Amino acid sequence: MADKIISIYKTRLSLSELIPLLAMMMALSALSIDTILPAVTIIAKDLGVVKENSAQLVIGVMFAAFSFGQLLYGPLSDIIGRKRAFYVGIFIFTIGCIVSYHATNFKVMLFGRLLQGLGVSSARVISQAIIRDQYVGADMAKIMSIIISIFIIVPALAPSLGQLILKYYSYRSIFLLLLTHATIVVFWLGIRQPETLAVENRKRFNASLLLKEMRLVLEEKTTFLFSVSQGFVFGNMVGFLMSAPQIFADLYQEQDRFPLFFAGLAISVGISSILNSSLVKQLGMIRLASIALLLMISFSLMFLVFIFFGNGQTPLWITMLFLCCLFFQVGFLMGNLNAMAMEPMGERAGIAAAVIGSISTSISWACGTIVGQNYQKTLFPLILGWFLLSSLAFIAMRLGVAKARSHN
Template sequence: MTGSTMLSHDKRTIGQRELVVIVALLMSLNALAIDGMLPALDEIASELGAAEGNQRQFVIAVFLLANGLGCLVPGAFADRFGRRPLLLLSLASYSVFSLLIALVQDFTMLLVLRGIQGVLSAGLMVVPTAIIRDQYEGDRMARLMSLVSAVFITVPVIAPSIGQAVLLFAGWRWIFVFLALMGGLAAVWVWVRLPETLDPAHRQNINVPVIVRNMRVALINRASVGYVLGTMLLIGAVFGYVNSAQQLIGEHFAVGELFPIVFGATAAMMVVSNVVNSRIVERFGARRVSHTGVLVFILVSAVQVWASHYRPDSLAWFLPLMATNLGLLGFLGANFGSIAMQPFASIAGAASSIQTFFRMFGAAVVGLIIGQSYDGTAQPFALALLICSVGALLLVFYSEKGRLFRRLNPPAKPKA
């Protein structure tokens, strides 16, 4: 498909570039609801009476856990009623609960509302993947997902700076007002421009046996499950970084108000690597690129463990290694996800739901454990990086039956 290709099953038309941007925006809203909070955690905890230390991390962790849990629901409904209705419902929930959180006066109530918001906005993670799978498959899908990732990962890069900028002129509550505004703007864009991409022939019935059957099929497939759980471990390591970043970088490495810049500098490597991946994945194949990436990730993580013990207070060691790890995710996340979705064209919504649930909820649990293990040093986090990356490699071995670097779908020959 070219940049001007019409998406079927709807009278609306949208080009490939606009599709990439709008899908990236939808997926990035949840990232904004996570990373935009980081500079405000101290102020939120102080004003609402939360205890000091690791408890402030629950502002992030609760949303991540709820968002992952909520991913079980929207895919099945998107397979029945279409992609657009689920997106609009998720966006409305995102904006309404952002405004409610802006008015909260109690830390426990804030966590409750964050949890509800995370569940109801989970469609923003599930449905965009199904939309891409409706139109593309294989290495072509991996390329598009890399382009989407390159755009939406820009949000975690700049989100702490956005939060910091809001704090310069107003209190932390205005960060949530900003989230509500972004959700509203995205809803208008979806309503006006995004076509319905679900093929009517692929509509599924809404009943428990059908939903369970479709999710079970998507979950137990050997060629898929290792990539799903491997992604869960790698994203879990990143969530552990996000949960503890303000303490680790801002306090342990004492960067203070420069935290948003330092955090953004490491995360920016994911943008670069996703762009590079989008240019090479169709040539070399998603498996070859991602298998190489996970092996290098293990090597860099081993060096990170060494540095955490023998250069424990050196930001000059930590930052380049962390930036490299995050950069390598650009060669893993989109490719792993595309490989995992390959067998499920007719149940893309249900497959996206169950896979995103394990990736996001499982990763949130892993990230919470890693974040809560913070002891004032980088050592627990560095060890977690190594364990998660080795685990991901073993899971890929399982899905690939012990053979790496295979290419199952070579690139199509160019037309004469």
């Protein structure tokens, strides 16, 4: 039925509609994580979690499933089309939300979150493949930056939205909000967005061919190294997401105003993403990403010095100043590193988006979990992790650049 409706719209969507649509698709994963942040400790208490850091698994399990799920939807979208693969993912996501809504113990809650991560990973893969089907190079990076600058509004507002729900309803109502958002995206995509992968360009399912395609993506060293770099950058974000609710509650007694501080950090990413979209054609993706990573390393090292002399803690205004400086750099990295990784892939856009997403998310989940689980009521593990991961991201990116130049 959806395909018949779509046949009315045979031309490509205008950017004025495509960008907000894809931003809403990508925002579903952020909404699934960030609206839960104010409720993490409440969920843990309600479901009888004893170890304080175990509450972070509500976030961590979703990231783990998210990284694995991306490997499924890339190949699937190459076989059945971008839109149908997205519908499969949203069906799984819906089941996960229902399971979490009715969870009576922490294990069932985590199972629901696992299904949510497995399902919502389709949104990231499919949105990137839709862009890559139609745009390349700096144009792709510019569009990604614009999408991210819009998409960042969601994590800026999501914790406040979660806290508002908690004020009047149970934390379980958050899962109803997620279902509502997913429903809107499905209908918008189904009615307005034409399928970007023509039937004649789709691939038949062939396990050996699929493994070969994955191997070819992994053997493209530039793609692999830029994906690894992206993973280390996102590892900083995951570590922050896991630690932040406890940091603002334990160190600053600011759990009620945490959504406001989080919004400020998210807005700084949005501002830098907008700047990136206007600068990327003038300065290039590589130069912008290199400068951003060097600044990230420098700011995190300076922050560590303040933390050392503050016995593991700094005044709230210093913490927010440095965090804003660190988050500001992310806007110059998210779109650029992804576009740099996707650029050599051409007709392998679907499986490439899956492999790139899986590599970067797996690395970010593993690194972020290590950072989060080492939280001991000081800022030191978070910012040391930020310094180390930013340094590794810079090394991986420069190796990727060297490989790319050696091919030319």
